[in-house]
Amino acid sequence: MTMSPEVAMEKLSVAERSMWAFRDMRVVTWRNLIASLRIPEAIFFSSLQPIMFVLLFRYVFGGAIPVAGVSYVNFLMPGIFVQTVCFGAVATAIGLSEDMAKGLVERFRALPMARSAVLAGRTTADLVRNIFVLLILTVVGLAVGFRMVNGVGNFVLGCIVMIVFAYSLSWGFAIIGLKAPNAETAQLMSFPILFPITFASGAFAPVESMPGWLQWFAIHQPVGVVVAATRSLMCGGPYTNSSAVGWTFVWAAVLLGGFSWFAVRSYRKVD
Template identity: 40%
Template structure:
């Protein structure tokens, strides 16, 4: 129990260190906020008029997808940050200190989760300004936010695995984008899944980004009607499928990231 407590305490110290670094480089946070806001404004005002989704206003349909896209892409910062620490030798300095080895990964993923929370809150304000509204109770809205942050945390462990596998932050960030771009665009983030070619529809329905997005739409009262929801189990139980995806991602990539960390520390 003491080892677990010490690991959590050390992890929080590393998380604070990363948060302080971000505060000292506000331009990074500003650029991180600008990208999702730009997506909201572009799709709401430029493309939104030509995209119709049955049963829901497109701006309300859009926001859940933008939230999920943003935290997914934001997770790439985890891998880039770990790769930078390895490259600059900071990781070796931490390893020489009397601290839990797990704290380095725990602190990095926790600080990035806090960064995602700030981004989500800023996006929510932007969404309200362009006409997004929730139509459910406070409990369901909070449950949607919790699911979103849990998904963001799981995605950070994928990014951590990538960052500890490659040898530079630039490669880590590029590799993350190469993974996330097809996941984001072969999904229901911007358009309904039934508008995709028939061969891509099952992929879009089972895509974890799609299931989390649909779960948020249900929890916030922004879900489409009819075939636009998708088909099969993911369309009928998106929240359960999303939780299953999160559990699988953590079960696979958390131990894999720890193993990669041990290997990277011996380079």
């Protein structure tokens, strides 16, 4: 369909604009997913890293980390899942800065598409990729002794909780992707943020083993909350923590709101 110039986006109703924004997002998501399927090496190696983490902690460090109530592998896997989906946000930063460097963003910016679509398409594609990596990781976990001790339903709920959070985090890393001069720098800028929030979180060891000041950080910072929420759902028992589940959604909503507002603003102003 063609529109006369007079029927511009800005004259459409909110509902129509949202529909176009959604369709544009879907097209960009499709493009991002197709593009990653064309680089099977990238899929292979990006799945390999979390698998290495599972094996490393399960067999190398795990024996030295005492946990209460469940076996270490059952304690560990929720933490590794959360760490993995959070690290997935690096792909958002890298993907966007590559599109910027290659000039694709220039092309998109000259098209009559929704201003949010490039970012929403990127983060949504990364969400899909996160689900795929979680599936692989679940299989690996089951192979090394992980069991869904609190039931399959709660395991799936745990996955949903962390995916929602990771999606909001992805928008934050979209900002890095827009601001970084190139993909390498985007990656380098991402790690100093991701390492403290994923490792100082109780993902790999009980927070009680940390010094007091760090314990406070590990419990209250967003990824710490998500780890507690996921473990509450996947392990249950002594780890039950329903307020963490609630707080995860609060964090996700706050981060998503703030990050997406700032990211779209940055996207408009990019030069």
